[in-house]
Amino acid sequence: MSNSQSTFTPIQNLQAGSWLDAVTWNEQGLVPVIAQEVGSKDILMMAWMNRDALLETLRLGEAVYWTRSRQKLWHKGEESGHTQKVKEIRLDCDGDTILLLVEQKDGIACHTGEHSCFFLQWDSAKAAWVDESKSKK
Amino acid sequence: MSNSQSTFTPIQNLQAGSWLDAVTWNEQGLVPVIAQEVGSKDILMMAWMNRDALLETLRLGEAVYWTRSRQKLWHKGEESGHTQKVKEIRLDCDGDTILLLVEQKDGIACHTGEHSCFFLQWDSAKAAWVDESKSKK
Secondary structure (H helix, E strand, O other): OOOOOOOOOOOOOOOOOOHHHHOOOOOOEEEEEEEEEEEOOOOEEEEEEOOOOHHHHHHHOEOOEEEOOOOEEEOOOOOOOOOOOEEEEOOOOOOOOEEEEEEHHHHOOOOOOOOOOOEEEEOOOOOEEOOOOOOOO | OOOOOOOOOOOOOOOOOOHHHHHOOOOOOOEEEEEOOOOOEEEEEEEOOHHHHHHHHHOOOOOOOEOOOOOOEEEOOOOOOOOEEEEEEEEEOOOOOOEEEEEEEEEHHOOOOOOOOOEEEEEOOEEEEEEEEOOOO
């Protein structure tokens, strides 16, 4: 994964094609998408795309997801400014998960203001999820 | 993420508790799980857990998933030997994705024999997914 050249550049006039059918869309027409930060390799978040979201991401060069709660396309950072510039896109062996390598604007991916959404850590001694965020008590 | 101490050790006699309800299980009672390799920080695979799979993972200290195709608990590596020793477990801000930090036995996570399942790379010049696996033609 780390040895390959990035081969991603946006294609503004990209049209749907057989490459879109290489993705295994679930019964809702969605695929889970992992966003990983280039450089640090930190996992920032997990979100979902439908066909339009993937097409828009490839056209724009920034992450566009499908929000299941609001049921619409979501250009990540359109309100917060915390956009994700796509550097590389990968698909897994059975086509049912997408991996985005991104540059995270301002280093903040989470709506809580955290770098990564994964700030809850399992603590065996406490048998509990412990908040490891900057703002933890 | 990289600054914290790992706080994971297996708890053989762990029982279900409120910590299990902190996870946002989907309508099938499942949660997506990202497996990331400790050290390299490579993303190895994405799979699913139900409550029993998470409980077994925490008890055993090795990744146990729920296979949707076979509809059963799947102790990863039980046939291939490519087990995943859990070093850390994280949950995201809305509880609907789990992140496992693992030591991957033999460095092979994918059923194809690849290190990572994410060996298909988007190539903008070709507008296609290109096979970046070791065995690519």
